[in-house]
Amino acid sequence: MFDVFAKYLLSKADFTADELQRIQAACLIRTLRKHQYLLQAGDVWTYNAFVAKGCMRSYTMDSKGTEHILNFAVENWWTGDQESLTTGQPSRYNIDAVEDSDVVLIRKEDFNQLRQELPVFNQLINSILHRSFMASQNRIHSAISYSAEEKYRDFLQRFPGLALRIPQHMVASYLGMTTETLSRIRRHLNKPA
Template sequence: MFEFLHKKINETIDITDEQFEYAKTLFVPKQLGKKRLLLERGNTCIYTTFVGKGLLRSFTIDEKGNENILQFAMEGWWVGDLYSFLTDEASEYTIEALEDSQLLLITKPSWDLLLEKVPAFERYFRVLIQNNLIATQRRLMNTMTISAEERYIKLLQDFPDISQRVPQHMIASYIGVTRETLSRLRSQMASG
């Protein structure tokens, strides 16, 4: 799993083997079974997490009991509640494993130490946060400006195997439609 993390980091920045060996000492490996929680709403997010294998989702439940999925985190992605992680305040999100998952967790003190001792990681995490902000803004804009069908098509283009890994009701939640609306969209797309 550390080899995969090393590969993903090297896609963004160059670090030496010695720097990566040091970084490895700051991560905690964790196995998380399907349907198990990494973070529960109301708790503080004490880790930011790299997904080595598996699939997780970050979501909230509104006052009507509806799930609102913020993110799916697949292999090579990071997941956590950045606001809670950085401010030590309670999280608004729950993070759940949708598949048996292998994770690498890093605490805020270890993260700070990593950024201090290996400055290249400052750039790495800055790029990740920038990319996340851009993706979040685009997703928000798409929610306001394009049709549900277009959002569904975009999701399938961006994540071709998502419909095999995630139940349809969760896909509906992610694109902001009801389960019934997604079912109609899929039927219309299949017929023509």
């Protein structure tokens, strides 16, 4: 699975063979079956995680047992809990596999050392963090500004194909609506003109 990560890294920046070897030495590969946890709420998150294969989701559960999905991560995306990683506090989130998945993990200490030793890796991570921040801003804007139908259309535009990979109730949870509302929107959008 490191070859998938290496291909991703090389598509983003010019890494030498030695730099890739240094990164590989810090990587752990974890294979998860569908529904298996990568992180459970209450545990401290200590890794940076790259999804090499599959689909992961990050979510919380409220007091009524309702899931609230914060995000999904598919191939070539990163996942994890930055708050827990940064503060060392227990996570509020669960991260589990929506599909059978392979994840490349780098321990926090090793990741920070790679950033210090490899300027090209550090620049790449800074770029990823900036894009992640912008994606979070866009998600917040959508959540507070768009109608339910606009949220779904935006989701389909931003993540083409993802709606076909994940159950409808998870799409609804991510968009902050009921499954019934999403079903109604989908029926409306699929009506012949």
